[in-house]
Amino acid sequence: MPFHNSIGVITLAAALSLTAAAAWAFDESKYPDWKGQWLRTDTGIPRYDPSKPAGRGQQAPLTPQYQSVLEASLADQAAGGQGNDPTYTCVAPGLPRIMNNYEGAEFVITPNTTYVLMEHIHDSRRIFTDGRDWPDEFDPTFAGYSIGKWIDEGGTGRYNVLEVETRGFKGPRSYDNTGLPLHEDNLSIIKERIFQDKAEPGFLYDQITTIDHALTRPWTATKKYRHVQNPRPAWRESVCVENNPHVEIDKEGYMLSADGLLMPAKKDQPPPDLRYFNQTRK
Amino acid sequence: MRFRGSVCAIAFATMLISLLPARAFDDAKYPNLSGQWLRINLGKGGQISFDPTKAWGLGQEAPLTPEYQAILEASIADQAIGGQGNWQSGARCLPAGMPATMNGYNSMEIVVLPEITYVMVEHNLPIHRRIFTDGRAWPNQGDVEPTFQGYSIGQWIDTTGGGRYDLLEVETRYFKGPRALDATGIPTHADNQSIVKERIYLDKANPDTLHDDLTLIDHALTQPWTVFKTFRRNSDPRPVWREENCPGVSMLLKIGNEVYFKGADGKLLPTRKDQPPPDLKYFNQTRK
Numbered sequence: 001m002p003f004h005n006s007i008g009v010i011t012l013a014a015a016l017s018l019t020a021a022a023a024w025a026f027d028e029s030k031y032p033d034w035k036g037q038w039l040r041t042d043t044g045i046p047r048y049d050p051s052k053p054a055g056r057g058q059q060a061p062l063t064p065q066y067q068s069v070l071e072a073s074l075a076d077q078a079a080g081g082q083g084n085d086p087t088y089t090c091v092a093p094g095l096p097r098i099m100n101n102y103e104g105a106e107f108v109i110t111p112n113t114t115y116v117l118m119e120h121i122h123d124s125r126r127i128f129t130d131g132r133d134w135p136d137e138f139d140p141t142f143a144g145y146s147i148g149k150w151i152d153e154g155g156t157g158r159y160n161v162l163e164v165e166t167r168g169f170k171g172p173r174s175y176d177n178t179g180l181p182l183h184e185d186n187l188s189i190i191k192e193r194i195f196q197d198k199a200e201p202g203f204l205y206d207q208i209t210t211i212d213h214a215l216t217r218p219w220t221a222t223k224k225y226r227h228v229q230n231p232r233p234a235w236r237e238s239v240c241v242e243n244n245p246h247v248e249i250d251k252e253g254y255m256l257s258a259d260g261l262l263m264p265a266k267k268d269q270p271p272p273d274l275r276y277f278n279q280t281r282k
Numbered sequence: 283m284r285f286r287g288s289v290c291a292i293a294f295a296t297m298l299i300s301l302l303p304a305r306a307f308d309d310a311k312y313p314n315l316s317g318q319w320l321r322i323n324l325g326k327g328g329q330i331s332f333d334p335t336k337a338w339g340l341g342q343e344a345p346l347t348p349e350y351q352a353i354l355e356a357s358i359a360d361q362a363i364g365g366q367g368n369w370q371s372g373a374r375c376l377p378a379g380m381p382a383t384m385n386g387y388n389s390m391e392i393v394v395l396p397e398i399t400y401v402m403v404e405h406n407l408p409i410h411r412r413i414f415t416d417g418r419a420w421p422n423q424g425d426v427e428p429t430f431q432g433y434s435i436g437q438w439i440d441t442t443g444g445g446r447y448d449l450l451e452v453e454t455r456y457f458k459g460p461r462a463l464d465a466t467g468i469p470t471h472a473d474n475q476s477i478v479k480e481r482i483y484l485d486k487a488n489p490d491t492l493h494d495d496l497t498l499i500d501h502a503l504t505q506p507w508t509v510f511k512t513f514r515r516n517s518d519p520r521p522v523w524r525e526e527n528c529p530g531v532s533m534l535l536k537i538g539n540e541v542y543f544k545g546a547d548g549k550l551l552p553t554r555k556d557q558p559p560p561d562l563k564y565f566n567q568t569r570k
Binding site: 026028089090091092108110112115117123124126128130132139141142143232234235236237239240241242247249250251256257259260261262263264268269270271272273274275276277278 | 307309316374375376377393395400402407408410412414416418426427429430431520522523524525527528529530535537538539544545547548549550551552556557558559560561562563564565566
């Protein structure tokens, strides 16, 4: 009888444990701890390859045609224009530029999706990790369609790398605010490996490779983010349109003055064509 | 001997349970709010409104003070002649802000984790709210940067005592503006001292229906205003998530206090009869 009682207790304990295990659909111990706020570690203009200066200093492997687009962009910006940077009117930057991480990022990990929430608010992404195949058709977006896969490189039972591929883009997109261009066909493929520094878990890396027809070869850069130690960080809400003084009319960029009136952005820039107005104010 | 044997068994069983890996997040304790949520259209006509149970515009019967009722009526009148009225979200692509964020303009996703519940909404721009459920106290107002979405603290409630949370109570403060409650431009007070309280829960009869009972306390109102919003869960387990990018597609352009159209040829158009063109006094040349 004592032996039967002991068996019964053990069986009950095992059953309780298994039941509890089944109820826990999300075992977060399998995933790395990327909670909290991550800020870029590089200084200066947020750019694709943080290890190099912006603009020509990026040494982007552009085709001659797209190198000339960059040169024209830089020349226009030197004259007061916006060049090839589409975001001056607050159009979404899209990938890969999102991961320049302008104002802070949060990685929200769930079994089926990892969300990258950017405080530059039109920059957030979903990375689907539910094992799905690529869809037959994309509804193109600036952020693209991302499918990811968790990897346990060390065989420790805990994932440590998120491999991501993103397709399905719309444009125009540039790598940074110099207007470093991506191809107008928007057939970019972006591959990423996102992982924490093994020695210093306060750093997160995004090793990002862009495959694009404006490039002569795939272009890889490694972005580094640092973890904000405050367990309750301040989350800024960055709203580009709120105080943006730039407007675009008929493919020309203008500025709004402090009194809200249209101003030229460049020397001797003509005003916009107002042919559709009955009255002429000036 | 019998007693000692049982004790050993219990000790062994306890050890077995303790050897299970620690699992910090017991998601079985929380309701399943996953998936894509779409507002339920109650067929009241007009555009998406703050109170979905009432007619659009003045039919909302917003309990506004006389001063703010006048703002609403001026907004509606301006919209009737082609203007945008008090709806800055349309004219400038600004986020609507809370509480209009919860009007259900496009899809919504809710992600529940122990310390934060995220609410992601596509309206004008990808918007996300964080509802902090980590037990924090309210920070001092001066310590929080005001935002359109506000600062939200929530608490999970198990109303039935069944061991599973079924209600998320939320309070949101610390706003910036301007914020209107829907596209007619129902105004909130310029002081941005709104408090928004919500009770978010699944319908007990139909777990694919989500309720957001929302109460706005605001100095533009004569009394707290409670509205009942409902959403249905998209049955597609892999729904399409549209990307909203208002600045990229909006044909409206605000210059000074006037809102204009950008025509298909990119040139400026008036939005109403006899609207004057923008003042070009800062330009050297006159094109027309």
